[in-house]
Amino acid sequence: MRNRLAKFGLMILSLLSIAAMDQPAENFNDYPVYEGTDLGLTYTAKSSTFKVWSPPAAQLFLRFYEQSLGGKASKTVKMKKGPQGTWVATVKGNLQGRYYTFQAQIGGKWYDEVPDPYAYAVGTNGKRAQVVDLKTTNPSGWDYDTRPNLKNPTDIILYELHLRDLSTHPSSGISNKGKYLGLTEERTRNPENQFTGLEHLKELGITHVHLLPVFDYLSVDESKLNEPQFNWGYDPQNYNVPEGSYSSNPADGAVRIREFKQMVSALHNAGIRMVMDVVYNHTGATGPSNFNQLVPGYYYRQNDKGGFSDASACGNETASERPMVRKFIIESVLHWVKEYHVDGFRFDLMGIHDIETMNQISKAVHAIDPTIYLYGEGWTAGASPLPDDQKAIKANVLKLDKVAAFSDDMRDAIRGHVFTHTEKGFVSGKAGLKESVKFGVVASTWHPEVDYSKVNYSKAPWANSPDQTITYASCHDNHTLWDRLAINNPMFLDEERIKMYRLALSMVLTSQGVPFLHAGTEMVVTKKGEENSYNKPDEINQLDWTRKYQYKEIFDYTKNLIGLRKSHPAFRMTSAAMIREHLKFIPTDDDNLTGFLISNHANGDPWHTIAVIYNGSDRVHPVVLPYSEWKVVGNGISIDVKNPPVIRNSGVLVPAYSALILYSATAPGQSGGMEK
Numbered sequence: 001m002r003n004r005l006a007k008f009g010l011m012i013l014s015l016l017s018i019a020a021m022d023q024p025a026e027n028f029n030d031y032p033v034y035e036g037t038d039l040g041l042t043y044t045a046k047s048s049t050f051k052v053w054s055p056p057a058a059q060l061f062l063r064f065y066e067q068s069l070g071g072k073a074s075k076t077v078k079m080k081k082g083p084q085g086t087w088v089a090t091v092k093g094n095l096q097g098r099y100y101t102f103q104a105q106i107g108g109k110w111y112d113e114v115p116d117p118y119a120y121a122v123g124t125n126g127k128r129a130q131v132v133d134l135k136t137t138n139p140s141g142w143d144y145d146t147r148p149n150l151k152n153p154t155d156i157i158l159y160e161l162h163l164r165d166l167s168t169h170p171s172s173g174i175s176n177k178g179k180y181l182g183l184t185e186e187r188t189r190n191p192e193n194q195f196t197g198l199e200h201l202k203e204l205g206i207t208h209v210h211l212l213p214v215f216d217y218l219s220v221d222e223s224k225l226n227e228p229q230f231n232w233g234y235d236p237q238n239y240n241v242p243e244g245s246y247s248s249n250p251a252d253g254a255v256r257i258r259e260f261k262q263m264v265s266a267l268h269n270a271g272i273r274m275v276m277d278v279v280y281n282h283t284g285a286t287g288p289s290n291f292n293q294l295v296p297g298y299y300y301r302q303n304d305k306g307g308f309s310d311a312s313a314c315g316n317e318t319a320s321e322r323p324m325v326r327k328f329i330i331e332s333v334l335h336w337v338k339e340y341h342v343d344g345f346r347f348d349l350m351g352i353h354d355i356e357t358m359n360q361i362s363k364a365v366h367a368i369d370p371t372i373y374l375y376g377e378g379w380t381a382g383a384s385p386l387p388d389d390q391k392a393i394k395a396n397v398l399k400l401d402k403v404a405a406f407s408d409d410m411r412d413a414i415r416g417h418v419f420t421h422t423e424k425g426f427v428s429g430k431a432g433l434k435e436s437v438k439f440g441v442v443a444s445t446w447h448p449e450v451d452y453s454k455v456n457y458s459k460a461p462w463a464n465s466p467d468q469t470i471t472y473a474s475c476h477d478n479h480t481l482w483d484r485l486a487i488n489n490p491m492f493l494d495e496e497r498i499k500m501y502r503l504a505l506s507m508v509l510t511s512q513g514v515p516f517l518h519a520g521t522e523m524v525v526t527k528k529g530e531e532n533s534y535n536k537p538d539e540i541n542q543l544d545w546t547r548k549y550q551y552k553e554i555f556d557y558t559k560n561l562i563g564l565r566k567s568h569p570a571f572r573m574t575s576a577a578m579i580r581e582h583l584k585f586i587p588t589d590d591d592n593l594t595g596f597l598i599s600n601h602a603n604g605d606p607w608h609t610i611a612v613i614y615n616g617s618d619r620v621h622p623v624v625l626p627y628s629e630w631k632v633v634g635n636g637i638s639i640d641v642k643n644p645p646v647i648r649n650s651g652v653l654v655p656a657y658s659a660l661i662l663y664s665a666t667a668p669g670q671s672g673g674m675e676k
Helices: 004-018 163-167 197-204 253-269 290-294 323-340 355-368 394-399 408-415 434-441 481-488 494-510 546-550 552-567 576-582
Strands: 040-043 047-053 059-065 075-078 086-092 099-106 158-161 208-211 215-217 236-242 273-278 344-347 373-376 404-406 469-471 514-518 583-586 593-598 609-615 621-624 630-634 651-654 658-664
Touching: 047 099, 059 086, 075 086, 099 290, 158 163, 197 552, 208 344, 236 253, 236 323, 253 273, 253 323, 323 355, 344 355, 355 373, 355 394, 394 404, 408 434, 408 481, 408 494, 434 593, 481 494, 494 514, 494 552, 494 609, 494 658, 546 552, 552 630, 576 583, 593 621, 609 651, 651 658
Parallel strands: 158 208, 158 514, 208 273, 273 344, 344 373, 373 404, 404 469, 469 514
Antiparallel strands: 040 047, 047 086, 059 075, 059 099, 215 236, 583 593, 593 609, 609 658, 621 651, 630 658
């Protein structure tokens, strides 16, 4: 959870001052619910129909323009009232390429001209919608584009990436810097001749790229792309449209659509699925938003004073429980699935949404493809009028159907409390986190060997199955893992922090659940100590591809850990019952030492028993395992499956700040424990 208000600062406050709560007197519950699925534009070469939902409007005009910004309207059409609060206009002729807006008169006041919320194409800065024949935007082979195979959700390895960060550094070797097409370029290399970009992702072995917001957002001026600009994009403007600054021509709505599809196709051809980071919980603008200009107040929750409630800490929060808001979110998600072949969605501040809406989203997308993956932040950034028992927060994941949440329990156990910057975590020797780590290992499910009273945040299991837990140590928010280890271990040499770093990676990639990596983690990414880099320049956020050479041993370690996980289904068990049956913890006395055995060919694994031991202390620890011939595939420095050293007894030494990974091909003897 981050301080969202700091992200948008004065911009949000100025927008709030424009319209604190300008809404008609009607009760929102009295508004009719439109039951059709044709809101927005329905295009044909002979005519186009425009349908907008605006129950409080007395009049509604449709205006056409010849350009994306500036100029006067070339044509104005007075819309007619349709069924269930809609307004409709059908215009003859082929309108391909024309820009358009809507303007509503409500309560005697004329509101601003805006695209309607359902617009699927816009021009520069999203100020005007555009008529686009979507069929003409399909790249070559799009009709045959298919999702890479995915058997189980626990097979997923997520890689969170800001699109611009991938390519802007001079060492990227990528031509289309900061663009959708930058993620389509093949065989790109850094100055040391190592793969970058798409080839790097393939080499690393991740299964899903999670892109920070790539819908049309507010904060980047698309008319001034020759000027330095950066934003994460958590300020939505047009939800159903790709962001224009990532395209080669923001003025032409068809271009951004086509290039987005080219990016998805390139990822799919590389065997990688694509996840969209979506921000349906609030809008970047408040009073001036497209929602408020057509149906003032309806799309947002109100506080007890009648103003905008603000659980997002960005000036507003959407009211997902209201029928037409829920309808919009579901239909928007379906648009991205159907039109763009998107493979998953990460819901920003998911706790602001109600449980019923999230479950209806799940039902709708999984009816199309049951392998589409849904997950989100199981919290809010502030108080909300929505009752806690209706929120899609972490504690209510048990009520969610095929929807996962991030485990801040495991994140902070690994690295220390996210907002207490100098606090250490398990990997750097902090005591009292063993049970939190064990809770993370079993992916927030129930296990008889976890003492939930000692887990840092959750005093009870919150996941029904391991695929409902996202296991991670860092993400775009807050400090990178490397920066955090530097802050809370200032007296340590880099070589010691590297040991802690490898241990953290090992914990993420050997725990049950779905592992999540922040882009560049595999090459020790740094934001130069910046915690909240949402609008900092490229120099702070971009991936410096020379670090892949500088930290080649970390890249190799991460790649080989991923390979180990993908080769061994014991790390990817598919049910809580399976975890309880096959995973047992090794008794240890030291508070910074814990480990587990995964036995009996768990989940069909070719290895009979796997032992994993995490040592977060500054000294070597002896551990007694069941007697067997143990092969050491991970020694805390490297992963070697082909030629592992063999231990033919029950005693092993676990180096300081390291993870030991061993396996036995046959059934070992009796369980052991910590040597005194």
